[in-house]
Amino acid sequence: MSRPLISFDAAGTLIQVSQPVGRTYAEFAARHGIQVDETALKRAFKSLWGQIPPPHRPEGVKADDDERSWWQQLAARVFETALGTAIPREVFEPLFDGLYRHFAQPEAWIVFDDVKPVLDDLAQDHALCVLSNFDRRLLQILEGHEMTSYFSHVILSSEVGAAKPHPRMFDTALRLMEATPEESWHVGDDDHCDIQGARVLGWKAFAVSRPEQSLWHLLEKVREK
Structure with missing residues (x-):
């Protein structure tokens, strides 16, 4: 890709x-x-x-x-x-x-303040997807917050049949997005499911821990030359 x-x-x-x-x-x-x-x-x-x-x-x-x-x-x-x-x-x-x-x-959920401006920036030159241990309710939530247009795919554990950190979740993302681990980032807040799960498969990973590590810090990391 x-x-x-x-x-x-x-x-x-x-x-x-x-x-x-x-x-x-x-x-x-x-x-x-x-x-x-x-x-x-x-x-x-x-x-x-x-x-x-x-x-x-x-x-x-x-x-x-x-x-x-x-x-x-x-x-x-x-x-x-x-x-x-x-x-x-x-x-x-x-x-x-x-x-x-x-x-x-x-209405049961709120979007973090840093999310939409960072996605606006990243979407200019990156392919974005959601990789979540959630079910189809997430689609309604993202739609209600006008977020679905940012993502090429919303990949759900309830549809994949396995939850992060299972490799099937990450492999599904690579297949659907036609990507390789070496060129891919995964962003999440769970060290076991998100960060270690991605890194063991050769992905780059960014741990969200607001306010110390927000998506603004992700943007800086991705833009590093």
Whole structure:
């Protein structure tokens, strides 16, 4: 390809939730008559996030439910950990349905201030794509924030059947973008999934850690001669 590739993680790199996850979980629980501490939910979510293995399927096999069941399992365990007991199924199912739909809405997310101006610059001479451990809800979120035009492809773990740092994710990006690892950058905020996952495959990688390492710093790095 004529233009070098830069792929971007989504949540934590391009976008972030508009309010803390623990607060959102607590608000939705309250609508169903369940009072649970926001801080306990935050702590449980952070602890369990890395404990539940990401879905993995044979190549070419997509999730029937767009990985909704994985998120349902995570949410159930978060509430159980925070409360010390499981929420009855007849209460939890509508509670989770509301949460799942909420996080599909663009209004549930905000775009970091540095994202669009840096993408405007990079898009002039780079091919850009999203490489995210997310599901198809991300398409609606990016569309709602007028971001889809920046990217040639939005590559989702729910469609690839593997999550970063699995090589299949990075290989899919190279194949779709007709790129090679040596000429490609991956940008993300997770050291294991994004940075190490890319570097072990021969990509260049940039770790986002705002404010110390913003996308403005990425732009400087890419423009270095």
